[in-house]
Amino acid sequence: MRVKIQRSSSFLSQNFLVYTYNETGFLHLETSYFKMHCHYQGYIADIPNSLTTLSICSGLRGFLQFENISYGIEPLESSARFEHIIYQVKNENPNIPLLAENYRNIWQKDQSYKDNLSSQETNLSKLLPQYLEIHIIVEKALYDYMGSEMMAVTQKIIQIIGLVNTMFTQFKLTVMLSSLELWSDKNKMSTNGDADDLLQRFFTWKRDYLILRPHDIAFLLIYRKRPRYLGATFPGTICNKSYDADIAMYPDTITLEGFSVIIAQLLGLKMGLTYDDIDKCSCPRSTCIMNHKAVGSSGIKIFSNCSVHDYRYFVSKFEAKCLQNFSNLQPVYQNQSVCGNGILEPNEECDCGSQEECQFKKCCDFNTCKLKDSARCGSGLCCTSNCEISIAGTPCRKSIDQECDFTEYCNGTSNNCVPDTYASNGMLCRLGTAYCYNGRCQTTDNQCAQIFGEGAQGAPFACFKGINSRIDKFGNCGFKNSQPLPCDQKDVLCGKLACVWPQKNTYKNDIQSAVYSYIQGHVCISITTGSSVRSDGRDYAYVADGTVCGTQMYCINKTCKEVHLVGKKCNAAKKCRGNGICNNLGNCHCFPGYRPPYCEFQIGSPGGSIDDGNVQKSGG
Numbered sequence: 139m140r141v142k143i144q145r146s147s148s149f150l151s152q153n154f155l156v157y158t159y160n161e162t163g164f165l166h167l168e169t170s171y172f173k174m175h176c177h178y179q180g181y182i183a184d185i186p187n188s189l190t191t192l193s194i195c196s197g198l199r200g201f202l203q204f205e206n207i208s209y210g211i212e213p214l215e216s217s218a219r220f221e222h223i224i225y226q227v228k229n230e231n232p233n234i235p236l237l238a239e240n241y242r243n244i245w246q247k248d249q250s251y252k253d254n255l256s257s258q259e260t261n262l263s264k265l266l267p268q269y270l271e272i273h274i275i276v277e278k279a280l281y282d283y284m285g286s287e288m289m290a291v292t293q294k295i296i297q298i299i300g301l302v303n304t305m306f307t308q309f310k311l312t313v314m315l316s317s318l319e320l321w322s323d324k325n326k327m328s329t330n331g332d333a334d335d336l337l338q339r340f341f342t343w344k345r346d347y348l349i350l351r352p353h354d355i356a357f358l359l360i361y362r363k364r365p366r367y368l369g370a371t372f373p374g375t376i377c378n379k380s381y382d383a384d385i386a387m388y389p390d391t392i393t394l395e396g397f398s399v400i401i402a403q404l405l406g407l408k409m410g411l412t413y414d415d416i417d418k419c420s421c422p423r424s425t426c427i428m429n430h431k432a433v434g435s436s437g438i439k440i441f442s443n444c445s446v447h448d449y450r451y452f453v454s455k456f457e458a459k460c461l462q463n464f465s466n467l468q469p470v471y472q473n474q475s476v477c478g479n480g481i482l483e484p485n486e487e488c489d490c491g492s493q494e495e496c497q498f499k500k501c502c503d504f505n506t507c508k509l510k511d512s513a514r515c516g517s518g519l520c521c522t523s524n525c526e527i528s529i530a531g532t533p534c535r536k537s538i539d540q541e542c543d544f545t546e547y548c549n550g551t552s553n554n555c556v557p558d559t560y561a562s563n564g565m566l567c568r569l570g571t572a573y574c575y576n577g578r579c580q581t582t583d584n585q586c587a588q589i590f591g592e593g594a595q596g597a598p599f600a601c602f603k604g605i606n607s608r609i610d611k612f613g614n615c616g617f618k619n620s621q622p623l624p625c626d627q628k629d630v631l632c633g634k635l636a637c638v639w640p641q642k643n644t645y646k647n648d649i650q651s652a653v654y655s656y657i658q659g660h661v662c663i664s665i666t667t668g669s670s671v672r673s674d675g676r677d678y679a680y681v682a683d684g685t686v687c688g689t690q691m692y693c694i695n696k697t698c699k700e701v702h703l704v705g706k707k708c709n710a711a712k713k714c715r716g717n718g719i720c721n722n723l724g725n726c727h728c729f730p731g732y733r734p735p736y737c738e739f740q741i742g743s744p745g746g747s748i749d750d751g752n753v754q755k756s757g758g
Contacts, residue, residue, distance in 0.1 A: 231434025410452030488516030515553035542574035576686020586637035601662035632693035
C-alpha cells in the first residue's frame with residue numbers, strides 16, 4: 139500500500155498554545171512541544187475513495203479512511219525499534235440526540251427548496267478560502283479519560299481537529315486550533331447538568347476568562363458516560379459574538395473519529411447547515427456528514443448537496459464575515475499578551491510579574507516586559523540574580539516525591555526550567571501498595587496527615603463504607619444540582635476521605651466541619667470545607683485521584699477504575715529494559731548507571747531522562 143500525502147495548510151495556529159494548571163491552580167503555558175508543519179493529508183494510491191490524515195510530529199499517528207471502513211495508526215509505545223500498530227476503528231452509534239429539542243427548533247428555516255434541489259449542486263469553485271479559529275477546553279473528567287497526561291490528551295485533540303479540518307476542506311474552510319486549555323487540576327466551572335444547561339453557564343464563564351484568547355468559537359468538551367444529548371449550540375450564529383460557544387459531550391463508547399463527526403455537525407449547524415433529509419438530499423458516499431447516523435459510521439465522509447447549498451447561502455451573507463478574517467491568526471494574536479502576569483507570552487522578552495512580585499528588577503522592566511541593557515534573561519527559574527542563564531545541570535525544580543517526581547535541571551540555553559517530569563500515572567510506589575499519580579505517591583495515609591497532622595491515617599474499608607453511605611455533605615461521591623450523590627459499592631473508597639482520628643480532643647478548624655463515626659472499633663472522621671460544593675463539585679476532603687481502590691484499580695473523579703484503562707502508554711520493562719521507569723511524557727527515566735533514552739548500561743551515568751534538562755550526562 140502506497141500513501142500519497144502532502145503537507146496540509148496547518149490547522150494549528152502558528153502561535154498555538156496549550157494552557158494547563160498545576161495542583162495549586164497556577165496557570166502554565168506551553169508552546170515548545172507542538173510543531174506546526176508536520177501534519178499531512180492525502181489518499182491511498184490507486185484507491186480514489188480514500189483519505190489519510192497523518193501526523194509525523196512524534197512517530198506516525200493518524201487515520202486511513204476508505205469507503206465504510208477506517209484504520210488508525212500510532213507508535214507502539216513499548217517498542218524500542220520505532221514500530222507502529224495499525225488497527226480497525228469501529229464506531230458505534232450512541233443513539234443519542236445531538237441537540238435538545240429547544241435548540242433543534244431554533245434553526246427551522248423553510249426547507250421546501252430541497253424538493254427541487256439538483257443532486258449535482260455541489261459546485262464550490264467560486265468560494266474563497268475561509269478560516270475558522272477555535273479555542274478548545276477539555277474539562278477534568280475528559281482529561282482523565284483521555285490519559286490524564288498533557289502530551290497524550292493534546293495529541294488526541296489535535297487528531298480530532300485534524301479530522302474535522304479535513305471534512306471542511308470541501309468548503310475551502312480551514313478549521314484552525316488556535317489554543318487548547320486543559321483543566322488538568324479541577325474544573326473551573328460547574329459541569330453538572332445537560333448540555334443545554336452547560337452552554338448557558340459556559341457563556342457566562344467565558345465572558346470573564348477567555349477575553350485574551352482570540353477565537354471565533356470556543357468549545358467545552360465534556361466526558362459523560364451516557365449523556366442525554368451530544369452537544370449544544372445556537373444554529374446559524376457562527377460570527378455572532380453573543381453566541382460564540384458550543385458544548386460537545388464525549389460518550390463512553392465513542393472513538394476519536396466518531397467524536398470528530400460530533401464536532402463537525404455542531405460546526406455545520408453553527409454555519410447554517412441543517413440535517414440531511416435522505417429523501418431530498420443526494421449523498422455521493424454511503425454516509426454524509428450531516429446525516430443523523432454519521433457519528434456511528436466509519437470511513438470517508440463528505441457533505442451532501444443540501445449541505446453545499448446551505449453553506450453557499452450562509453457564507454454569502456454578512457453574518458459570515460468573520461470567516462474571511464485570516465489576520466486574526468497572525469501578529470495581531472501576539473499583541474494580546476499581558477505584561478505583568480508572570481507568564482512569558484509572544485512579544486515579551488521577560489515577564490517577572492507585577493512590581494511587587496518581580497524578583498528580577500535589575501534584569502527585566504516589569505512595565506514593558508523587555509530586558510534591560512546587557513541582561514540575558516529577566517525571569518524564569520534558570521535566570522540568575524545577575525541576569526545570566528544558569529549553567530547546564532543546575533537543578534531548577536526539586537523533586538517533591540522521592541518515588542514519583544523527578545528533579546529538573548537547567549539546560550544552559552534557556553532561562554526557563556524544562557516542563558515538569560514525573561513518573562507515569564499508574565506506576566507502582568510504596569513497595570507496590572500504591573500508585574504514582576501526577577507526581578505523588580497517592581495514599582490515604584498521606585492525605586489524612588496533610589489535613590489532620592501527624593498521626594492521622596487512612597481509615598479501614600468499613601469506615602469508608604459507613605461514611606460514604608451517609609449521602610450528606612460528610613459522605614458522598616460528589617454533588618449534582620447541589621445535592622449529594624450516593625456512592626456505588628465499588629466506588630466507596632473514592633468518595634469522601636475517611637481517616638482514623640488518633641487524638642483524644644476534637645478536631646477544630648474555622649473553615650471546616652467534621653463528623654465522627656465509631657465503626658468496628660475505630661474513630662473515623664471525615665470533613666467538609668466551608669464551601670463544600672465548589673464550582674467543580676470537588677474539594678481536598680475527597681480521596682485524591684490515583685489512590686488505590688482495589689486490585690489494579692485506582693480512583694479517578696470519584697470512580698474506581700482499572701489502571702490500564704486510564705492511559706498507561708509506556709512499558710518500562712520493554713522500552714527501558716527494566717533499568718528505569720516511564721515518565722509522564724512517555725519516555726524512560728533511567729536509574730543511575732544507565733543512560734537515556736533507553737537505559738543502556740554506562741558507567742558513571744547519573745540516569746534521568748531526555749526530558750529533565752540535564753544535558754551534562756555521562757556520554758550525553
